[in-house]
Amino acid sequence: MSHDAIIVGGSYAGLSAGLQLARARRRVLVIDAGIRRNRFASHSHGFLGQDGRAPDDIAADGRAELMDYPNVTWQVGEATSVQRDGEGFLVTLRDGNVLAARRLILAGGVRDELPAIEGLAERWGRHVFHCPYCHGYELDQGRIGVLAVSPMSIHHALMLPDWGSTTFFTNGVFAPDAEQLAQLARRGVVVEPDRVLSISGERVDINLADSRSVALDGLFVMPRTHQNSPLVEQLGCALVEGPMGLYLQTSETQETSVPGVFACGDAALATGSVALAVGTGARAGTGAHQSLIFR
Incomplete structure (x- = not known):
């Protein structure tokens, strides 16, 4: 039929x-x-x-x-x-x-297709997200990270402070210029240029190349x-x-x-x-x- x-x-x-x-x-x-x-x-x-x-x-x-x-x-x-x-x-x-x-x-x-970072895929949809409107409110104005995948990620980073204190992990993908850094500063975004090696912890612990770890309540990535x-x-x-x-x-x-x-x-x-x-x-x-x- x-x-x-x-x-x-x-x-x-x-x-x-x-x-x-x-x-x-x-x-x-x-x-x-x-x-x-x-x-x-x-x-x-x-x-x-x-x-x-x-x-x-x-x-x-x-x-x-x-x-x-x-x-x-x-x-x-x-x-x-x-x-x-x-x-x-x-x-x-x-x-x-x-x-x-x-x-x-x-x-x-x-x-x-997610970035090939150890520990990210396992947290997708639970502690790692792409849509602030879908998941930002539930982070209760906590510690939020944005993982850069392209220069477009700066838009993500400029949006997220409305949902919590935001750190922008540029991860060697690109370096914000002076104007972009000024925009991020006006929004209170902390810029972390070091490379992200892996993600661990009960929620999201970002493990950086210089052996530091940054604890977050949620991470956003495009x-x-x-x-x-x-x-x-x-x-x-x-x-x-x-x-x-x-x-x-x-x-x-x-x-x-x-x-x-x-x-x-x-x-x-x-x-x-x-x-x-x-x-x-x-x-x-x-x-x-x-x-x-x-x-």
Whole structure:
């Protein structure tokens, strides 16, 4: 059976997109591999009505709401390839199953590439974060670190003092110029130029090359992001270079550069959060629906 839309990715953005299409009484298929980007975090913050809840619980409630609609099908699996089929698309799963739809919504998210520093990955989502709005408040104005991964990290360092006393570990990545140092000083940021060797301790102890250790309550770092879904490259969707990596270029209706293909969530955002993912999902769902009518 051909569906009106296939949504690749069943996390927050994909669920939100599916809900709009389901309520428009369209036949919707969600393909989900079950790997959410925020699976490492115990609590999600900054999403109105869900602040402080476990990410698993938010996703489970969203799926239950979506699956209440009889015109929605859920397929556990990984979409590995896609091809045009007239005005629609054929999506092949890893198990060889081929599924057809008139529209395609890419909501597969991104994967994070973290700095190769011993002890960092083990603390990701618990004591090491990338989004101050998601996790800064819970540090209770404590000791915060920012680990530089590029010159863009200075923006992180200038933001974080609103959440606590901040130390900027430039780690040999770049040396702030005089103007940047003045900006950091005005914000009360301590600049630590020594190289970071490892992270240890119950929370975050930064071990430096000169044998010093700096104890923190939390550390922020901008990971390098990569598109999760191979369908992005196969379709030839245009990408935009953001501060953390490439993300999908979309229109006001979340349509990509490929007609009939929409995108939402972290895959289509320069920087992501649950609230933003849900918003773009709603736009992608309504955009895909209206494209079925007006073209």
